[in-house]
Amino acid sequence: MALKATIYKAQLQLTDMDRSVYADHNVIIARHPSEADERMMIRLLAFALHVPADDKKGTLEFAKDLWDVDEPALWHKDYTDQILHWIDVGQPDDKRLMRAAGRAERVTAYSFSSSTPVWWKGIESKLTRASNLVVWQIEAAQSQALAKLAERSMQLQVTVQDGTVWMSTAAGAVEITPRRLTVGG
Numbered sequence: 001m002a003l004k005a006t007i008y009k010a011q012l013q014l015t016d017m018d019r020s021v022y023a024d025h026n027v028i029i030a031r032h033p034s035e036a037d038e039r040m041m042i043r044l045l046a047f048a049l050h051v052p053a054d055d056k057k058g059t060l061e062f063a064k065d066l067w068d069v070d071e072p073a074l075w076h077k078d079y080t081d082q083i084l085h086w087i088d089v090g091q092p093d094d095k096r097l098m099r100a101a102g103r104a105e106r107v108t109a110y111s112f113s114s115s116t117p118v119w120w121k122g123i124e125s126k127l128t129r130a131s132n133l134v135v136w137q138i139e140a141a142q143s144q145a146l147a148k149l150a151e152r153s154m155q156l157q158v159t160v161q162d163g164t165v166w167m168s169t170a171a172g173a174v175e176i177t178p179r180r181l182t183v184g185g
Helices: 037-050 094-103 116-127 140-147
Strands: 006-016 021-031 059-062 074-077 083-089 104-111 133-137 153-161 164-169 172-176
Touching: 006 037, 021 037, 021 059, 037 059, 037 074, 037 083, 037 104, 037 140, 037 153, 037 164, 083 094, 094 104, 094 116, 094 133, 104 116, 116 133, 140 172
Parallel strands: 006 153, 083 104, 104 133
Antiparallel strands: 006 021, 059 074, 074 083, 153 164, 164 172
């Protein structure tokens, strides 16, 4: 018998001063049995950093990357099913990122492992043609602290200012400073 996804619910109160996006979102996350809290919370962080201010050009949604290799962790599709933004989490290989760059207007990847510098050094030169790709590193200590905020039902306050993100719950708060690894995009 296959294991089923665990459902997490988050009430996300977003104050993104960098993009002038201020909104509340009720988010339902299907966590794959093989997914750790750390990765799930990075997906939630990516949602907060990229959710559009309105839905005039479609919505940002959690996709099925761990179930379906042809989908990212999140994607923003317009109403014609065109992929506007493909967002991957982890350390995808160069072929996956280049394929995504050909399918979507924008591609963003978030790596959060302590092995990110080794992974990035191995694929950086293979991605020079992808001008619509941005890769970010979340320090491992920050992503691990973020994982400690995970609960089946969460009330998260997310504040973004000058490239720094503060995520907090009743259980605590974490400061995250994503570091951009790419030059293009």
